[in-house]
Structure formats: C-alpha cells, structure tokens
Amino acid sequence: MSNVISKEVACPNCNEIFSVHVYTSINATNDPQFREDLLSEKLLKWKCENCSYEGRFTYPLLYNDMKRRFMVYLIPQIERFQLEDRSLEDEYRNLKGITKRITPDFNSFKEKVFIFESGLDDMAVELSKLAVSETVAKKHNLPKVEEGYLSMYNRETNTMGFTFFVGESHEPYVQSARLEVYARSVQIVNAVGQNDKKLSGFIKIDREWAENTLFRYKREENK
Ligand SMILES: [Zn+2]
Structure with missing residues (x-):
C-alpha cells in the first residue's frame, strides 16, 4: 500500500x-x-x-x-x-x-x-562509476569528479553511461563505458562485498562505500 x-x-x-x-x-x-x-x-x-x-x-x-x-x-x-x-x-x-x-x-x-x-547490482555500479570517474577527472584535469549517476545501460551495445557533474560549475558530462568495467566490478563485489550483502536493515551504497571496498580489495590482493 x-x-x-x-x-x-x-x-x-x-x-x-x-x-x-x-x-x-x-x-x-x-x-x-x-x-x-x-x-x-x-x-x-x-x-x-x-x-x-x-x-x-x-x-x-x-x-x-x-x-x-x-x-x-x-x-x-x-x-x-x-x-x-x-x-x-x-x-x-x-x-x-x-x-x-x-x-x-x-x-x-x-x-x-x-x-x-535494469536488473543491475548497485554495489558493482558504484565501483564502475568510481573507475569511470577517474577517466573523467583526467580528461578535465581535475583531482577527482565526485558527483555522477548511472544514466544509460544497454546490454545490446555492451555499454553503460554515467552523467557526471564536473568542476565548480557542475557541468553535466556524459561518459560511456563498456560493460567489462561492470563485470570486473561484480568480481570485486563477489570477493569483498559479501558481508555487506548480508547486513540487515537499510544500507547506504555510495561513492564512500565504493572507495572503502576498493581499498579492502587491493589490500586483500596484496597479501
Ligand atoms: Zn504563498
């Protein structure tokens, strides 16, 4: 209701x-x-x-x-x-x-x-967005680009697109990526995100979560 x-x-x-x-x-x-x-x-x-x-x-x-x-x-x-x-x-x-x-x-x-x-995993989408945001930041010569949202997903053309808000003027900028980025992110979630999937209640999956998860993943890999 x-x-x-x-x-x-x-x-x-x-x-x-x-x-x-x-x-x-x-x-x-x-x-x-x-x-x-x-x-x-x-x-x-x-x-x-x-x-x-x-x-x-x-x-x-x-x-x-x-x-x-x-x-x-x-x-x-x-x-x-x-x-x-x-x-x-x-x-x-x-x-x-x-x-x-x-x-x-x-x-x-x-x-x-x-x-x-769209049937996607939001944890993997956040990790993909973090990776793609680094490309966008480089293109614009910025240390980082923090605000962005998934705005396109097309399995047939094997692409996903994010709309980022860049710089002080928050200009929208669309960056597309191949779905391999997402598939790679799914692997990271499978490796280190399983405990978060089991948490009860409502949880916040955002850029901060993605940064922490990526950090944990890299630390595990270097062991
Ligand atoms: Zn009034």
Whole structure:
C-alpha cells in the first residue's frame, strides 16, 4: 500500500497556511502511476494556493517495488551507513531477499530505482562509476569528479553511461563505458562485498562505500 498523509504547510513566500498531501510511502507494484509521478518529481512539489510559490517536500519517503524485490528509503541528508527500523522490519519480515537501501537525496534515489529496474547490482555500479570517474577527472584535469549517476545501460551495445557533474560549475558530462568495467566490478563485489550483502536493515551504497571496498580489495590482493 502507498501511504499519504495531510500536512499543514506555511508558504515561505507569503506565510499563507494550507494543507497538502505528503506521500510517505510508494508501492510501485500496486500504484504504477505513483512511480511515474515520483520519478518526474511531481509528487514532491507543492504550490501555494495564495501566491503560486512552488516548494518541494523534504520528508522521508519509502519506495517499495515488490515485483523486483527492492526498497529504497529516501531520507533527506541522512549521513549514517545503516538504518534498522524495527517496525519496518516487522512489517516486511515475510519478504526475504529484499535489497534495501537508504539514499540522502533525490538524484541518488532515482539512480537506485533505475539500477534495480535494469536488473543491475548497485554495489558493482558504484565501483564502475568510481573507475569511470577517474577517466573523467583526467580528461578535465581535475583531482577527482565526485558527483555522477548511472544514466544509460544497454546490454545490446555492451555499454553503460554515467552523467557526471564536473568542476565548480557542475557541468553535466556524459561518459560511456563498456560493460567489462561492470563485470570486473561484480568480481570485486563477489570477493569483498559479501558481508555487506548480508547486513540487515537499510544500507547506504555510495561513492564512500565504493572507495572503502576498493581499498579492502587491493589490500586483500596484496597479501
Ligand atoms: Zn504563498
């Protein structure tokens, strides 16, 4: 079930107080229209009835795709790596083998949905992205390029593409790579990422995780 609540919002522009619908959970399997409206960001926006000011919600939102067996919990600015939510675990304990992630912002949330809908492993995607970001940084003569998202995946042409935001101006730059990079990343996950796969609760798989995992992998290799 998707869950919607009513909330009072004070417009930061004209101070008018009015009531809006806030979605706290989305069930993508039963309510595909909500999936559409969320990914297009329609569900996250509100408009003041008085002055037409447009605002954006920053509430935690749980996304559940039962068919593809993944859940993504968008919790704005969350910093922790792991979140164990007793009531959620109890509610969904009959569903074994579900991939559960937390993300701190909408872009990474959207990327997770794209990754899992494409049937990919997000750990391997993060490692691939880290490798490809080094190529992009070199091309732009930068020490590193940190922000980027998987934006294309095509098995037939054997390519995947990442959109990076480069430099101080955050210019979008698309870099494609062959799927061998991903296959290599899957090997790394198989070698050193298995414990993370067994963790309970929701976990954050991001660039920081990829850097730590790669470090562990290299250390193991040099033993
Ligand atoms: Zn207003």
